[in-house]
Amino acid sequence: MLGVKDLYCERDDRVLFRNLGFETAAGDIWQIQGSNGSGKTTLLRILCGLNDEYQGEIHWNGQALHKVRADFHRQLFYLGHAPAINKTLTPRENLRWFCASRGLDKTDEIKQALNSFKLYGYDDLPCYQLSAGQQRRVSLARLKLSAAPLWIVDEPFTALDKAGVAELEAFLESHADNGGTVILTTHHSLNMKSPVKTIDLDALATQVAA
Amino acid sequence: MSIVIATLRRELLIAFRSPGDMINPLMFFVIAVTLFPLGVGSDKAFLSEIASGVIWVTALLAVMLSMDSLFRSDYEDGSLEQLLLSPQPIYFIILAKVAGHWLISGLPLVILAPVLASMLALPQQSLLPLLAGLMLGTPILTLLGAIGMALTVGLSRSGLLLAVLILPLYIPVLVFGTGLVDSAQGGMGISGLLALLGAMLVLAVCLAPLAIVAALRISVN
Numbered sequence: 001m002l003g004v005k006d007l008y009c010e011r012d013d014r015v016l017f018r019n020l021g022f023e024t025a026a027g028d029i030w031q032i033q034g035s036n037g038s039g040k041t042t043l044l045r046i047l048c049g050l051n052d053e054y055q056g057e058i059h060w061n062g063q064a065l066h067k068v069r070a071d072f073h074r075q076l077f078y079l080g081h082a083p084a085i086n087k088t089l090t091p092r093e094n095l096r097w098f099c100a101s102r103g104l105d106k107t108d109e110i111k112q113a114l115n116s117f118k119l120y121g122y123d124d125l126p127c128y129q130l131s132a133g134q135q136r137r138v139s140l141a142r143l144k145l146s147a148a149p150l151w152i153v154d155e156p157f158t159a160l161d162k163a164g165v166a167e168l169e170a171f172l173e174s175h176a177d178n179g180g181t182v183i184l185t186t187h188h189s190l191n192m193k194s195p196v197k198t199i200d201l202d203a204l205a206t207q208v209a210a
Numbered sequence: 211m212s213i214v215i216a217t218l219r220r221e222l223l224i225a226f227r228s229p230g231d232m233i234n235p236l237m238f239f240v241i242a243v244t245l246f247p248l249g250v251g252s253d254k255a256f257l258s259e260i261a262s263g264v265i266w267v268t269a270l271l272a273v274m275l276s277m278d279s280l281f282r283s284d285y286e287d288g289s290l291e292q293l294l295l296s297p298q299p300i301y302f303i304i305l306a307k308v309a310g311h312w313l314i315s316g317l318p319l320v321i322l323a324p325v326l327a328s329m330l331a332l333p334q335q336s337l338l339p340l341l342a343g344l345m346l347g348t349p350i351l352t353l354l355g356a357i358g359m360a361l362t363v364g365l366s367r368s369g370l371l372l373a374v375l376i377l378p379l380y381i382p383v384l385v386f387g388t389g390l391v392d393s394a395q396g397g398m399g400i401s402g403l404l405a406l407l408g409a410m411l412v413l414a415v416c417l418a419p420l421a422i423v424a425a426l427r428i429s430v431n
Contacts, residue, residue: 050291051431074297082288086220088227093220100216101296101303126227 001025001181002047002150007056009042016042017204020056022197026149029176030183031190034201040185041081043201044154047183048078074103077148081155083139087128091119091138094127098142106145113144118164132159140168143175151175153184166191213298214306221310224283232314235276239319242268243326254331261330262340262391269319269344270351270380274373276315277355280307281363281426290363291430294423304419304426308356309349316348332391339394343387346407353418354379360425383410 007020016039024030032040045051047058049065049072058065060072085094095110114123117137127135136159143151151172157165165188172182173192190196225232246264247257284290293303323344327337358376362368390403 048291048295050294053431070297073295076295078291078295080288080291082286082291084288084292086224086283086287086289088224089220093223097216097220098292100213101292101298103213103298 001028001061002183003057003059003062004047005057005059007043007046007054007058009039009046009054011039011042011053015205017201018207020199020204022199024150024181024183026179026181027176027194028181029172029192029194029196030181031196031198032183032185032201033198034185034205038201038205040201041154043199044078044152044183044185045080048076048152049073050078075148075150077143077146077151077153079139079142079151079153079156083135085127085135085138087135088126090124090126091130091141092123094138095141095145099145102146102148104145104147109145110141113141114138116144117141133161133164136160137164143171149180151180151182151184153182155185155187157186157188211302213296214302217303217306218310218313221307222314225279225310225314228279231276231279232318235272235315236318236322238275239268239272239322240326242271243330247330258331258333261327261332262336262388264330265323265326265332265340266344266347266384266387269323269348270377270384272319273316273348273351274355274376274380276311277352277359277372278369280311280356280359285363285429290426294426294430300423301419304356304422305415308353308419308422311356312349312352316352319348320344333395336391336394339390339400342400342404343390343407346404346411347383347387350383350407350411350414351380353414353422354383357418357421357425360422360429362429363426364429383407386410 001024003023005021008018009016032043034040042051046054049069060068065072091114092110095113096107099106099110111123117140119134119137119141122130122134127138130138140156156168160168169190169192172184173194176182176194243264250256281290284293294300296303320341323341324337327340332340355376358372361375362372365371386403386407390400393400393403
């Protein structure tokens with residue numbers, strides 16, 4: 001799957017990480033840990049190909065990422081800090097465009113996906129009328145529709161209530177159980193049955209300093 | 211091609227839900243043109259001489275002012291990242307986005323132009339060349355503006371920078387657009403200039419989306 005070798009990144013003359021290497025496999029859950037400003041989001045954006053200010057190698061199924069970008073994007077679901085929800089559109093309209101942009105023909109399953117994230121009855125309200133947690137749920141409902149095996153999610157638990165956090169954890173776990181891969185950042189301690197591999201950017205930063 | 215239809219549909223829906231973004235550049239167009247007779251006097255002969263230039267320059271500024279709504283909200287809410295990560299052909303997504311934007315910002319300018327032309331006493335035989343020029347020219351302006359907007363969307367106050375970047379690029383369109391009306395007023399043929407504008411439009415449609423995508427990648431980096 002996704003392999004990283006000797007990754008080096010600095011921002012504003014500060015080294016974020018050096019000699020970072022790991023290799024994900026099907027069924028893995030990876031948690032990137034680190035304090036605020038340690039470079040978690042930067043790392044995720046580098047992995048997605050949104051940020052190219054790094055040195056080192058990133059491989060996708062054994063091939064350099066920039067050579068197989070189209071294939072990689074087909075297999076990738078990325079959810080960043082921002083929810084990627086247009087607030088003037090309704091949840092249904094937002095998800096419909098998402099499906100089209102991913103080449104998915106799943107218009108009938110949108111309602112189901114929204115229902116499973118407890119948005120029953122909110123399908124046709126503009127998103128600015130929804131609460132922050134509900135907007136996050138609209139954003140997460142895309143996970144249900146996505147057919148991609150690799151999920152890279154940045155702070156997915158933000159603004160979710162307790163029940164929502166537990167449900168999302170179970171959902172991420174079930175994706176890994178079905179042979180998918182999840183890479184996520186969160187400050188919340190994960191409560192999952194399957195083993196979670198971690199990358200601690202703070203520990204890496206101390207190595208750099210030493 | 212369902213992504214093209216889906217993107218067009220999304221752009222138009224967003225525009226109709228927040229009509230301010232759509233109406234403000236139009237109001238600017240009407241008000242700015244109206245200021246000219248008040249400023250330079252209502253001499254009919256003089257007005258009819260400057261009419262095409264006034265309409266073209268104002269339309270050009272109105273298109274530039276409308277650009278801000280093209281990528282701004284997508285950049286802020288993260289949709290732009292999703293768009294760049296889409297496995298669908300991004301060239302067509304961007305083209306659909308810009309086309310949608312022209313439908314709500316450029317086309318209304320063309321539709322309003324005859325009213326303003328008659329207010330500025332533009333001779334009857336010049337009206338059709340003016341409209342034909344605007345019809346071919348405003349999409350070029352939108353495409354070029356989108357390149358500038360894509361470059362500056364990551365900056366917090368990009369208004370003046372956008373003007374400095376793209377107004378020089380608008381000069382050829384302005385020259386040929388007003389030239390079209392002058393030729394018609396002078397009784398010369400306009401097919402040559404029309405063909406030139408058309409060629410510029412084809413070139414812009416082919417190449418501008420590539421530049422927009424490259425600029426957007428830099429902006430989200």
